[in-house]
Amino acid sequence: MxxxxxxxxxxxxxxxxxxxxxxxxxxxxxxxxxxxxxxxxxxxxxxxxxxxxxxxxxxxxxxxxxxxxxxxxxxxxxxxxxxxxxxxxxxxxxxxxxxxxxxxxxxxxxxxxxxxxxxxxxxxIPRHIPLLKKLKKWITDGRIGDVRMVKASRCAHGTFATGARHLTPELGGGSLLDVGVYVISFASWIFNKAPVEVVGLGHIGELGSDEQGVAILKYDKGEIADLSFALKTNAVDEAYILGTNGYIKVHELFAVPTKASLFVNNKEVDVIEEVIIGNALNYEAEEVMRCLNEGLKESPHMPLYESIQIMEIMDKIRKTWDLTYPNDKI
Ligand SMILES: NC(=O)c1ccc[n+]([C@@H]2O[C@H](COP(=O)([O-])OP(=O)(O)OC[C@H]3O[C@@H](n4cnc5c(N)ncnc54)[C@H](OP(=O)(O)O)[C@@H]3O)[C@@H](O)[C@H]2O)c1
Structure with missing residues (x-):
């Protein structure tokens, strides 16, 4: 033990x-x-x-x-x-x-x-959810052919008190860092490389932070990720992985999913359903303890080079909106 x-x-x-x-x-x-x-x-x-x-x-x-x-x-x-x-x-x-x-x-x-x-x-959290690990096998088994696009949306539709961290620029508030990080991390997980082009549009609200945004990432072989994120908009939180022979839908809530479907010729041909055990934070805590027991200094499922790469993508996205945080040290 x-x-x-x-x-x-x-x-x-x-x-x-x-x-x-x-x-x-x-x-x-x-x-x-x-x-x-x-x-x-x-x-x-x-x-x-x-x-x-x-x-x-x-x-x-x-x-x-x-x-x-x-x-x-x-x-x-x-x-x-x-x-x-x-x-x-x-x-x-x-x-x-x-x-x-x-x-x-x-x-x-x-x-x-x-x-x-x-x-x-x-x-x-998504990096450690069992369903997403199984879904990756559909891709590596070639069931949708070559992956060409990812489409993902992660939106919270809350009302946030003035001063709450979510929209306060001094606290790094805004949709990009808060929920955009999920869709960017998802694209990074699927394509497993840095994009060669990054463009975006964002809306800066009255508190000076981004209330919503979209970003398009293009990769070296023409693969594209089409991502949206928001803090005050009612939206469907789902993701699609689109390939040359079919596509995968990760049903809502895609960051903690319980269902994914595989479509070929627009027909659902396979489904994975799996309940989330606990409140999902347990999966990442278990991964930390597994790594500590094995003497690892980082997790292969959320490696540090990738956390840096994801931050680099977010820097590029907000550069296109001219958004800086008060305590930015870029
Ligand atoms: N994984 C997920 O599903 C998930 C979900 C929600 C949030 N998050 C992340 O978790 C982090 C915290 O989010 P949260 O929703 O828990 O925020 P929160 O409820 O506002 O709590 C943040 C805590 O940080 C401390 N803090 C230190 N300096 C602060 C300051 N100047 N202003 C406000 N609080 C300060 C406070 O604790 P003390 O008063 O005790 O010092 C405060 O209670 C963020 O990074 C967020 O993105 C992750």
């Missing part, structure tokens, strides 16, 4: 709470500490999730010698700072998407992981 992996969580927001729930379902995981920017939130979170230590600063958690790996659940603009702080204290890190706010930060973060010889991974 492998050793227990001791986790810490930085931040007490929405996704951190879900991550704590996910860890409870994994026998190998032990959640031993949480940190917030204030003691009250840390204590409340620790009580809710039955966590022994509650720190009033992120620094104190990073310095805790008992922790093996830290989950970073802060807004995008803090991913670099928080991850680096933990890695400099010898901790492995699972950092929420988007990995950073730009490629420059992503490259530095990966460099520091190498220097400190610690594990680092971007938390991108």
């Amino acid at each position: 492998s050793q227990k992996i001791k986790w810490g969580i930085i931040s007490t927001g929405h996704i951190s709470s879900k991550f704590a729930d996910a860890l409870k379902t994994l026998p190998q995981a032990e959640l031993i500490a949480v940190a917030s920017r204030n003691q009250e939130s840390a204590t409340e979170f620790a009580k809710k999730h039955n966590i022994p230590k509650a720190y009033p600063t992120y620094q104190e958690l990073a310095a805790d010698p008992d922790i093996d790996v830290v989950y970073i659940g802060t807004p995008h603009s803090f991913h670099f700072e928080n991850s680096v702080m933990c890695m400099r204290k010898g901790k492995s890190v699972l950092c929420e998407k988007a990995f950073t706010i730009n490629a420059k930060e992503a490259k530095e973060m990966v460099q520091i992981a190498h220097e400190e010889n610690v594990f680092l991974m971007e938390a991108m």
Whole structure:
């Protein structure tokens, strides 16, 4: 039996709470500490999730010698700072998407992981969903011929309070980093190479962040990804992989899918259906622990070169819109 992996969580927001729930379902995981920017939130979170230590600063958690790996659940603009702080204290890190706010930060973060010889991974749930792994076999078995296009849409249709991270530029808010990252990561996963051309259009709303956008990526053999993303628009969250002999539809919600269909001559010829176990964050936590047990410093399913490549694509997309974040260091 492998050793227990001791986790810490930085931040007490929405996704951190879900991550704590996910860890409870994994026998190998032990959640031993949480940190917030204030003691009250840390204590409340620790009580809710039955966590022994509650720190009033992120620094104190990073310095805790008992922790093996830290989950970073802060807004995008803090991913670099928080991850680096933990890695400099010898901790492995699972950092929420988007990995950073730009490629420059992503490259530095990966460099520091190498220097400190610690594990680092971007938390991108779809990479670890069993159905998507099975779907990839349809492609490698040649069932749709050569893949020529990907079409994917990921939209949240929320109303967000002023100051909430989603649309606040200082926090790296906006549709590109928040949900666009899913469709870009999906295209990257399918084509497994960097695009040679990137164009996009985005709408910057009254808060100064991108409320919605589209991007077209073109690859060296003429393959194209047609991607859309939005935070205030009601849309179907599905994906298509289009080949020379057929196509695959990943049904809604494509980022955590339970159904995919294979079409040949416009007829559905095969289907994969698979339930999601838990709240899906468990899959990425399991992958981190598998890698730690095997002594890996990164996951083959979400490699670090790809997290950098995805940030480079997002830099290029927003360059076409002239969008920068207040704390951009491009
Ligand atoms: N994988 C997924 O399905 C998924 C879903 C939603 C979000 N996410 C990602 O998870 C991250 C956090 O999203 P969330 O929805 O959990 O956000 P959230 O509810 O707003 O929580 C963010 C937390 O970050 C901390 N924080 C530190 N500095 C902050 C600042 N200046 N302003 C606001 N909060 C600050 C706060 O915790 P303390 O007060 O305790 O310090 C806050 O509760 C983002 O990267 C997001 O893209 C992933």
